[in-house]
Amino acid sequence: MPPHTPEPPDRLSQLRGGRPPLPYTARKITALTANPACARRSVLDASGVDKTVLARRLGYEPRFGQSPFAIAREEAFKATVKWGSYAELVRLLREDLGVPVEEAKLQDLGDVGGISSLDVRERETRGVIERIAAGDEERLILQSPVLTLEVAGRLAYLEPDVLTHRIDGRFHVVAIRSFPAIDGQANPTAVAQTAKQASVHVLALRRAFAAAGLDVEQVADTFLLVCPKDFSNRPCLSRIDLRQELAALDFQLARLRRAEDLARGLPVTATLDTDRHPDVLRESVEQLPASYVPDCLSFCEMAHCCRDEADTHAYPARLGGAVRNNLAGIDSTSTALAYLDGGLLPGEENAETVELLLAADRLFRLRREETA
Ligand code: SF4
Structure with missing residues (x-):
């Protein structure tokens, strides 16, 4: 069962209707900040509406997103890396980065005493990070941590794959992906996408440090990418600089307007409830100003709908x-x-x-x- 996602503020949840909210993800935030002028996407994401279902209800088949095959391949590779308490990741940290890992302690933050809600896991993650940063605790690997980041005035709960903290004494975000690195080189587009998503997690971690009064320099501005080596299923590791992505993300997040304020500007009859009639939905969606650009086709489920509107x-x-x-x-x-x-x-x-x-x-x- 997916973890319980805390409800967005009232007007946004009213707009969504009875369906459970879809959480923010690093992928969504990356797409949102690619077009920060778009009020439509901002409200749809903040209210947790399923944009794929919405686009279909409006008569458009989203040709976008990961295929089920790619998702299954990624899950299988993640299972390989996780196997034996992250034995392969521990090996890579030791062999490639010289991390002293005689005692490779792992903390699973996927649930806390049987509770898997994101807010409880986030509190626990924060507590563990604060104790490690203060030197009171040692954990080589934090599995399934939860971080928060304010996005368009709403708190987004984020789930990086792994955090580790024994590289040059700094915390690192680890991203596990299933695209291969052939002769040490992975597909540059896939790496760039992953770097943007990792920067969301790194920024969230830095904000958690700042909020706790800890030195943000303890969070690395690089991330660790783990992907399959050549044509095998054996993981390999690269350390990738994120300084440019972090600066761009910080700037774009600051440009986003509060989704709650944008939603309040809608008439009381407006709805984004995907169970309502398509005509009612269309009318409501059109009340949310879009900012269509051809690039939307590469990152937003609503692209064909917004493109038709821009044509009209x-x-x-x-x-x-x-x-x-x-x-x-x-x-x-x-x-x-x-x-x-x-x-x-x-x-x-x-x-x-x-x-x-x-x-x-x-x-x-x-x-x-x-x-x-
Ligand atoms: S496709 Fe539409 S909703 Fe999505 S970002 Fe572009 S303009 Fe906004």
Whole structure:
């Protein structure tokens, strides 16, 4: 059974209806911060709505996410690494990083006295980390810890695979993934994605240290990636720098508006309850401002729905973030064309944008005449 997820604040849970909330994950937070201007995604994630189900109810099949085969492969590899109290991970820590691991103590934080709720596990994780940081306790491996991070004004509960603390005296996040490292090189896109997700866990760990008055420098700005070596199932380990990802994540999280405030702006009749009629859902979803850009196709379940909406309204962002920025203050490409053919005159607020647009159009025509 999945662990009990603490309820989001009232308006957000009302919007979701009777279904249990889907928790935030590092993957979700990474996607959310990839488009921090999108109020729609912010409210959907904070209310715990299942975006895959919602997209289907609206008539779109999300072509996104891990395949069941990839999920099963990852679970099988994680089981290999966990086997024998993380015997393979302990071997890698000793052989590759020279960690003294004669006494490899493990603490399983997957439940606390038979209670597996996230808030109880988070309290326990915090207590163990504080005791280790103070030198009162030794645990080489913390299995299934729970950390928290404030995201769009809501507390997200996060579950890194493992934490360890005996490398240069600093705590490290460990991510276990099933993509292989062939001749020491893993797929760079997969590594980059994993690094973004690991940075969510590292930031959460740093915030836990700061909140407890501990030195955040005890948390490493690198993470340990464990993945299969070559074409075998034998794990190998790499240590990956996260400084850039941490700075970007910190900046993007600060740009997110509070989901609760965004939700309060919706009419009282609005609902995101996926058991309601699709027409009612569509009307409510459209009340949440989206910020569609073509990149959404690579990270959001709602992408095809938002793309159709952007097409219908001819939003400039449909053509990409650069077009949206260049047409700042112009709400549709049809309006932009009307400015170009003189059918519409700009107001004071967008005079500069239209002037630049007309200049670009003159340049474009000149180039076309020269090459004709
Ligand atoms: S697909 Fe839609 S909901 Fe998702 S991030 Fe893009 S604009 Fe927002």
